[in-house]
Amino acid sequence: MRRACLVAALSGALALGSAPAAPVVAAAGFTTSMEVFEPGGTIHRAMVTRPAGDRAAARIARPAQVIPIETNGPSDTTFDLVVVGDGYTAGEMSTFSGHVRAAVDALFSVEPYKSYRKQFNIWQVDVVSPQSGITNDPTQGVQRNTALGSYFWCGGIERLLCTDETKANQYAAAAPDVDQVLVLANSTKYGGAGGGVATASGGNGQSTQIVEHELGHSIGGLADEYDYGDCDPAEPTKPNASALTADRMRARQAKWYRYLGRPSPDGGTVGAYQGSRYCRTGMYRPSQNSIMRTLGQPFNPPSTDAMIAGFYREAPNRAPHRQVG
Structure with missing residues (x-):
């Protein structure tokens, strides 16, 4: 899927295969259906009201550096997974790189990803944040100034990790092609969210299971069971x-x-x-x-x-x- 078509599609969708209702836009934000993932593995959907800024027509200051983690062929014959970081300062890019590699290794340790790893290109987008960490981590009320504004307690749900999807797509567009965007947040707290822009805690290995599930929607066209x-x-x-x-x-x-x-x-x-x-x-x-x-x-x-x-x-x-x- 070419990048222009993908970004246009993702800007209005949360999880392919889930068919949520169209977001209800209000002056204070928008309400939409999102998947919520609990530490024990349970999944459910919830109607979540999010700030308008999570989908505002924001513009990034400048494109970020893109690092090829794994390239296995031209983008028109492979699936391009683009990993964007948030809450990592300039001095923490090595930490982000470690989180990306750990997430990739975990994803491709399970089938069928393991046997078909050669069908993927994986790109890392080094986005520098002014402050380390993310908002509402480790507790509600903690504020962090980050490039994508990622935060826990999205919609009042502690483990739901939301981000500025518009900016995430803009940073991801620096990669040669985009089929799925994953935002890794600089946190060890379990959490994440589903969607065309999926999120997970970069420092929490269990959060990678959220990515495995979300790719079930976007790659396999699978329904939630x-x-x-x-x-x-x-x-x-x-x-x-x-x-x-x-x-x-x-x-x-x-x-x-x-x-x-x-x-x-x-x-x-x-x-x-x-x-x-x-x-x-x-x-x-x-x-x-x-x-x-x-x-x-x-x-x-x-x-x-x-x-x-x-x-x-x-x-x-x-x-x-x-x-x-």
Whole structure:
């Protein structure tokens, strides 16, 4: 995906695959649906009111230095992940570099990222902040002057880490291409947020699991598999959620019918498990648990293949042949 198209799309979207309602703009800010990630791995959606400045038409002072962390091919055939820092001073760029490498190593230690690492280009954008750390860390009320204004307690939720998305996209645009923006904040506190501009604490290893989940949306087009939120009972287009039971899938040869009964890396088998895509009943997921339901879990087989297809979205002729059944 070329940068101009991506930045235009991301400026108005939070999480691909999640289909949140359009933001409600108010004089004091805007209200939107966001994913919230708890330390134990639980995920839920919440309506969050954010300051208007988080999406203001701000302009960055100057482009930041871009460092290639890993380049595996031209951008028109690879997925470009761009990591932007916030809360790192000029003297802390080595700390930021260490956080980027730790996050990348953690991401590519799990499947299917591990086996398809060569389909990624990874770029580091060195953004210098006047002060070290971020606002509301370690406690609410602490103020930091940072380049992107990242802060905990977004919308009154302690672990929700928000940032100036407009500026993050502007800094990321200095990279050769952009398919996903990740902002790492200079903090060891667990936290993050989902979206086209995903956020995570650079100094907290567990926060990288948020990135694994968010790329499920943006690369694989996957639905959330947890069952709390605003339920839409209609049959979704997402490959890992369905209103069909296992028997109806087989009869119609629909959705993940070819995978039914196959082993799943969460320890069970692929089936049709009730409770998915914000619905407690009437909507099914392929496995008992997966990273699209709980952080720290693996992708289930239908989602894994959707991710692999997404890795090669810009280079379909290079994609490996995979047959299920």
